[in-house]
Amino acid sequence: MIIEVDPNSEVPIYQQLRDRVVEAIATGVLREGSPLPSTRALATDFGINFHTVNKGYDLLRQQRLLRINRKSGAVVLRDGNSGPPAPEFVEEWTGRATTLLAEATAHGLSREEVLDICRKVLETFGERQEDS
Amino acid sequence: MIIEVDPNSEVPIYQQLRDRVVEAIATGVLREGSPLPSTRALATDFGINFHTVNKGYDLLRQQRLLRINRKSGAVVLRDGNSGPPAPEFVEEWTGRATTLLAEATAHGLSREEVLDICRKVLETFGERQEDS
Amino acid sequence: MIIEVDPNSEVPIYQQLRDRVVEAIATGVLREGSPLPSTRALATDFGINFHTVNKGYDLLRQQRLLRINRKSGAVVLRDGNSGPPAPEFVEEWTGRATTLLAEATAHGLSREEVLDICRKVLETFGERQEDS
């Protein structure tokens, strides 16, 4: 895994970790069943406390993206090919997307420019199995 | 202005205020030159601390969306028709968008579903002046 | 609040705290909108660490029973009169109830004895508004 976190960022480390894992799942670097490093191992790798890693992993577990075993550590529970999302997720996500899209619009990006950026970002994510 | 903040939400009030103003600019409710209520007036309206409003306005000022004059109060500095955004903004915004889009992808939304949601949200922002 | 936790119990302190709060909501001691002590205050009251209280409160927030404000502390988000439960909750709860009821049955309690105990326990919980 090629994940990096910035301890000096204003966004909490555990959330950076969550974001990077989510992105790795979206890009296909991590798939359903992929194992993640142990909390202690990842902590020493990043030079951060293992509790911080723990909290990041816990966030991912709450979002049903990770399954945590005492025995075998953390395992990716789902990826883009694991079925449709929960309706509540879509609703909640749309709310956050609205704010983000409003910001781009207010700063002068046109509808098509915004969609182009989104399209390009989505293209960097791996192809879905059903597409190929 | 028909702006509402939820003091019980988990998202900080000053950020809710910022988000609502950004959305108002995106939807055309606020335009370049539109005056905003004074910090004190808004604070008493919402029953929140005057410093909180100040912080929200300051965020908008940092993002070059607001101009704050000691004399004439806060004025919207730009809207979607005020020209293209700063390149740094686009870059920073794309980063945040990537994380958000990754989240949708990881949870099982297809590329087209994500783009559809974005398209629909953008349509609610109303037509730009040069479009009409 | 008359809440007690046993630091020597095998069940984690933060979960005991969660259980006591849930029971207080069920019995009507706590209602929608009731404030809870600050994490630090409760921690010193119980002679435990504030992080432990924090974790207990966080559990309750995850279950949508608590709302946590930076300003005003923790507030009860819902009680028995705040509307019907989420379907997923009912399903998950039924699973746990099955195991518990099986235990009673295996130990020799008859169907009616079990239901009697449940009925009596439920009667100690406060009357619902719509019942009165």
Added chain:
Amino acid sequence: MIIEVDPNSEVPIYQQLRDRVVEAIATGVLREGSPLPSTRALATDFGINFHTVNKGYDLLRQQRLLRINRKSGAVVLRDGNSGPPAPEFVEEWTGRATTLLAEATAHGLSREEVLDICRKVLETFGERQEDS
């Protein structure tokens, strides 16, 4: 025996094992005197550690549901028809039931809804011998 354990669940395997045995006794699949597989056989069947099975059996022994003989293996010590439960068990069980029922009540299930669920679950446990 048709018992299944999920090694990926968040609930410990030894407790899953205990729960499934308790449920099997409640539903009548296992009765007083029924032999259980040897710990080693069960361990290889499930692909889990032999100590884990041991711990699950030990839990059942502590709850007076199992007798473990070095010679004849594990045998079900009692079922629903083996007489009334120990008073201490009833007391301890009522405590756990209170927490579970409180949870349902706090989430908005009415007294009758809760009792209905319990009644339906108990009906799936089959008739007792003295009832038939």
Added chain:
DNA sequence: GTGGTCTAGACCACC
């Protein structure tokens, strides 16, 4: 060796 719990103390963000 894995994660989970609890303690302790520091510093920051919010209001």
Added chain:
DNA sequence: GTGGTCTAGACCACG
């Protein structure tokens, strides 16, 4: 004042 984050280290539960 409130809660949130991060660090640090100890001990226990699980397999």
